[in-house]
Amino acid sequence: MEILKTYKLYIGGQxxxxxxxxxxxxxxxxxxxxxxxxxxxxxxxxxxxQVARKxxxxxxxxxxxxxxxxxxxxxxxxxxxxxxxxxxLSEAGFGMEEANAEILSCIDRCVYYAGxxxxxxxxxxxxxxVASSHFNFSTPxxxxxxxxxxxxxxxxxxxxxxxxxxxxxxxxVVVLANSKMPLSAISFCEVLATSDVPGGVxxxxxxxxxxxxxxxxxxxxxxxxxxxxxxxxxKVFEAQELAIENLKRxxxxxxxxxxxxxxxxxxxxxxxxxxxxxxxxxxIAGGAGAY
Amino acid sequence: xxxxxxxxxxxxxxxxxxxxxxxxxxxxxxxxxxxxxxKYFATYNPADESxxxxxxxGNQDDVNLAVEAxxxxxxxxxSKMSGAERGxxxxxxxxxxxxxxxxxxxxxxxxxxxxxxxxxxxxxxLACNHFFYYAGxxxxxxxxxxGQKPTALGVAGQITPWNFPxxxxxxxxxxxxxCGNTVVLKPAETTSLTALKFAEICEQxxxxxxxxxxVTGHGDTGAxxxxxxxxxxxxxxxxxxxxxxxxxxxxxxxxKLTLELGGKxxxxxxxxxxxxxxxxxxxxxxxxxxxxxCCAGSRLFVQESIASKVIEKLKFRLQSIYVGNPLDKNxxxxxxxxxxxxxxxxxxxxxxxxxxxxIFQPTCNLPSKGYYCKPTLFTDVAQxxxxxxxxxxxxxxxxxxxxxxxxxxxxANNSPYGLAAGVWTVNGARIFGLSQxxxxxxxxxxxxxxxxxxxxxxxxxxSGFGREGGRHGLSxxxxxxx
Numbered sequence: 001m002e003i004l005k006t007y008k009l010y011i012g013g014q015x016x017x018x019x020x021x022x023x024x025x026x027x028x029x030x031x032x033x034x035x036x037x038x039x040x041x042x043x044x045x046x047x048x049x050q051v052a053r054k055x056x057x058x059x060x061x062x063x064x065x066x067x068x069x070x071x072x073x074x075x076x077x078x079x080x081x082x083x084x085x086x087x088x089l090s091e092a093g094f095g096m097e098e099a100n101a102e103i104l105s106c107i108d109r110c111v112y113y114a115g116x117x118x119x120x121x122x123x124x125x126x127x128x129x130v131a132s133s134h135f136n137f138s139t140p141x142x143x144x145x146x147x148x149x150x151x152x153x154x155x156x157x158x159x160x161x162x163x164x165x166x167x168x169x170x171x172x173v174v175v176l177a178n179s180k181m182p183l184s185a186i187s188f189c190e191v192l193a194t195s196d197v198p199g200g201v202x203x204x205x206x207x208x209x210x211x212x213x214x215x216x217x218x219x220x221x222x223x224x225x226x227x228x229x230x231x232x233x234x235k236v237f238e239a240q241e242l243a244i245e246n247l248k249r250x251x252x253x254x255x256x257x258x259x260x261x262x263x264x265x266x267x268x269x270x271x272x273x274x275x276x277x278x279x280x281x282x283x284i285a286g287g288a289g290a291y
Numbered sequence: 292x293x294x295x296x297x298x299x300x301x302x303x304x305x306x307x308x309x310x311x312x313x314x315x316x317x318x319x320x321x322x323x324x325x326x327x328x329x330k331y332f333a334t335y336n337p338a339d340e341s342x343x344x345x346x347x348x349g350n351q352d353d354v355n356l357a358v359e360a361x362x363x364x365x366x367x368x369x370s371k372m373s374g375a376e377r378g379x380x381x382x383x384x385x386x387x388x389x390x391x392x393x394x395x396x397x398x399x400x401x402x403x404x405x406x407x408x409x410x411x412x413x414x415x416x417l418a419c420n421h422f423f424y425y426a427g428x429x430x431x432x433x434x435x436x437x438g439q440k441p442t443a444l445g446v447a448g449q450i451t452p453w454n455f456p457x458x459x460x461x462x463x464x465x466x467x468x469x470c471g472n473t474v475v476l477k478p479a480e481t482t483s484l485t486a487l488k489f490a491e492i493c494e495q496x497x498x499x500x501x502x503x504x505x506v507t508g509h510g511d512t513g514a515x516x517x518x519x520x521x522x523x524x525x526x527x528x529x530x531x532x533x534x535x536x537x538x539x540x541x542x543x544x545x546x547k548l549t550l551e552l553g554g555k556x557x558x559x560x561x562x563x564x565x566x567x568x569x570x571x572x573x574x575x576x577x578x579x580x581x582x583x584x585c586c587a588g589s590r591l592f593v594q595e596s597i598a599s600k601v602i603e604k605l606k607f608r609l610q611s612i613y614v615g616n617p618l619d620k621n622x623x624x625x626x627x628x629x630x631x632x633x634x635x636x637x638x639x640x641x642x643x644x645x646x647x648x649x650i651f652q653p654t655c656n657l658p659s660k661g662y663y664c665k666p667t668l669f670t671d672v673a674q675x676x677x678x679x680x681x682x683x684x685x686x687x688x689x690x691x692x693x694x695x696x697x698x699x700x701x702x703a704n705n706s707p708y709g710l711a712a713g714v715w716t717v718n719g720a721r722i723f724g725l726s727q728x729x730x731x732x733x734x735x736x737x738x739x740x741x742x743x744x745x746x747x748x749x750x751x752x753x754s755g756f757g758r759e760g761g762r763h764g765l766s767x768x769x770x771x772x773x
Contacts, residue, residue, distance in 0.1 A: 128761050130743035131420065138747050138763060141727075223752075240542045244535050246707065247550070247753045266439075266771065274758050276747050277726050279736040 007037045007182070009044060009206065010189035012051040013199020019043050024207070026183060029093030037182045040207035042215040045174065048203040049219050052145045052172040055200025060142050060170035068117030071168055073195040075110035081191065082107065088184055089155060105258060106160045112263055113164040120169070120268050133281045140272035142170030143249060144223035147216040149176050149209065149239070151228040151257055155184040158257040162226050165267035167201055174203045174222070176213060182206035210235060218242040224249040224271055299613065302620040304407045308394045311484070314345040317353055317507065318490035320360030321500025327352035332509070334483060337404035337626040338617050338661045346483050349508040351515040354475065357504040358519045361446045361473040364501030369473050370443060374430035381426030381468060383496045388419040391492065395485055399457055400617045402484040404626030404662070405580050407618050417742055418461035421760075424744035425465035428765060432470065435762050441769040443471030444547055445523035448516045450537075451486070452529045453479035453628050454583040454684075459528050460486050462759045464503060470768035472524065475504045477516050479529075481629045483507045514540075522546055526767065528585075531682075531708075531753050549757030549767045551585065551749055553682040554710030556731065557703035558588030558739060561696075562596045564715035568737070570604045573688070576713055576739040578612065578666050581624055582686040583632070585754070586711035588739055590679060591690045592699050598692045602670060609653040612666050616658060624686055627662040636664050636685030643669045643678040648689070674702060682708070696721070700728045709751030713739045732758070 008015040020041035026034050082103045089099035121140055128136040146166050151158020155178060163173050177185040185204055192202050217239035225248050227236050243250050251270045255262040316323040330348035392415045399410040432441045447467045451459040467474050478486035490505045517525055517540045524547045527537050531552040541548050558576045560569050576588025593601045617625030627633040644650060648669040657663040664686055672679050672689040679689045693699040712731040714722055726734040732750045747758040757767045
């Protein structure tokens with residue numbers, strides 16, 4: 001007899017069940033029952049935000065080089081287990097070719113963002129030639145904890161395309177997975193858990209967007225939101241409005257994540273703040289040109 | 292502590308250079324148009340409460356006409372012009388502003404109450420330089436964003452505050468025009484005169500009609516601008532509360548938004564700081580422009596071991612601060628911008644006393660007419676006190692102490708705001724360490740309240756989003772196709 005997999009949440013590097021004890025049935029595109037997923041609660045969101053905040057400091061303090069290595073490690077782990085993901089997608093009703101293409105683009109996207117980790121800073125930083133005797137420079141810094149409403153049209157490529165540019169820059173995320181097709185995202189968390197991504201950097205919840213999104217969008221310890229467009233746009237507008245209370249930076253994504261234009265440095269810099277630092281320069285008499 | 296006698300002979304700036312009309316209409320489509328509202332309101336000199344002029348009170352119809360004029364200018368002229376030609380107009384505007392700098396400085400002081408030394412040496416030169424700086428970007432946008440194909444957004448609605456009227460106008464209009472947008476600007480109701488002078492400068496520069504439109508009025512005029520559906524961009528500098536309302540009004544629209552809002556910035560003095568320089572830095576951080584500065588260093592954190600010494604020096608220094616007529620070149624602190632703002636500041640001072648903090652104000656005479664406030668220090672301030680949490684926007688400093696760096700980072704970041712911070716220490720490694728930990732868009736190390744067109748400015752958290760100044764400031768007025 002086949003052993004069926006239990007899909008749970010991913011919070012703080014662990015796979016807990018929802019504290020609410022609820023679940024919902026996930027079906028294939030053809031309507032065949034596939035598995036039960038956790039119907040996460042608002043309490044799960046609050047727990048995940050707390051964990052993500054705690055993980056943020058150490059993750060942001062890692063060297064960019066180290067974050068690059070870790071994201072590349074995700075690509076290696078995904079490559080090694082791509083068969084599993086393709087099978088999972090085909091069981092969910094995707095054609096083999098489509099499933100294969102989706103997983104290959106996921107791997108490519110990991111490699112792409114791994115390479116960005118220690119480069120975007122050089123392209124968006126500046127030394128500013130102020131008209132006074134000061135050394136003045138502007139550099140990017142991660143925003144902190146980012147809430148993500150994952151793409152609801154794709155099982156994995158949207159999810160990966162959204163979270164990688166956010167975490168590569170030192171942020172941590174709390175993600176609401178694709179509600180109808182959450183299984184690949186949870187399986188992907190098994191890859192994260194074995195790729196040296198510290199627990200708490202990526203936290204993933206499954207369940208009802210209508211129920212969970214307002215809690216995530218209004219949470220006062222979330223700094224920014226990445227919202228993929230969904231069929232229920234008033235829900236997204238409601239989230240944007242809730243986000244105003246603490247002025248979360250909000251990114252609205254309308255991309256088809258399978259396309260090449262769904263990657264780029266701007267996806268990273270959308271979740272970076274620019275900090276400008278000033279310091280006086282002492283003018284040394286007779287120093288100019290004296291060599 | 293001795294109380295020095297600092298009575299100085301007045302050294303008054305003449306106002307003869309300022310030519311004001313008794314009444315100003317709206318500047319729309321390159322002409323001066325009477326407001327559809329039919330209404331005008333008086334603008335006052337806060338230093339003596341005299342009326343300076345009458346200003347048109349624009350309503351929704353006026354705003355809509357201005358946006359139509361800006362759209363027409365965008366479609367027919369400005370979007371078709373090369374970047375190099377746009378740049379020439381901006382250079383020309385910068386030069387005329389420089390030529391009129393004395394008149395602009397005196398007018399800024401008359402209308403806003405800031406010391407003439409500040410408008411002459413800081414506001415007006417920085418405003419001119421901002422146009423000069425962005426003029427040069429107009430034909431180099433592709434180089435600024437390689438491979439991203441930057442293009443203009445279209446028509447921008449811009450709302451500016453009363454604390455740095457012409458400088459904030461420059462921060463808004465110069466990058467917008469350089470990037471190829473046309474604008475409708477609504478200046479603050481208490482300080483519209485330099486914006487109207489700027490409209491005259493645009494006329495003199497023969498800027499094509501409708502590229503810059505100035506619609507004066509109160510908050511409802513600004514709300515009407517935000518509500519207009521033919522705008523591609525809203526840029527706002529002002530209070531966090533109003534910023535949030537504007538943000539809400541933009542949801543579900545295609546308007547790009549940047550907000551530069553309030554602050555409650557921490558100024559941190561470590562025990563190894565050069566103390567006399569730090570004391571001057573503290574004074575400049577909080578009393579510059581009567582404390583009407585969004586990034587004012589309004590929360591002072593002094594390391595415990597030097598706290599009594601620093602506070603003693605601060606109190607002594609306060610005795611020599613000259614509060615008085617803003618046109619007097621001796622004046623350090625001029626007039627509070629409006630009666631309303633003076634009432635707000637006084638409300639907070641009363642609140643500080645209620646909250647149990649200890650107050651210190653120097654003994655000095657304030658002019659009998661006009662809106663003035665003594666420089667004020669509060670010690671024994673709790674972290675949770677409202678005077679330590681809320682933006683006062685006046686010459687009021689709260690002083691707290693700390694023992695460890697970890698403690699001061701926590702206290703400094705314990706604010707919904709994140710605009711700026713100051714750090715005073717001779718230890719270089721510590722400057723970088725603290726600067727990285729402080730959640731603020733600008734960190735001044737061993738200096739404070741420095742501004743430059745090349746230097747990006749803007750906040751974290753509830754201090755808003757987007758940057759003004761520098762290459763980063765261009766992004767606010769561009770869209771990218773890649």
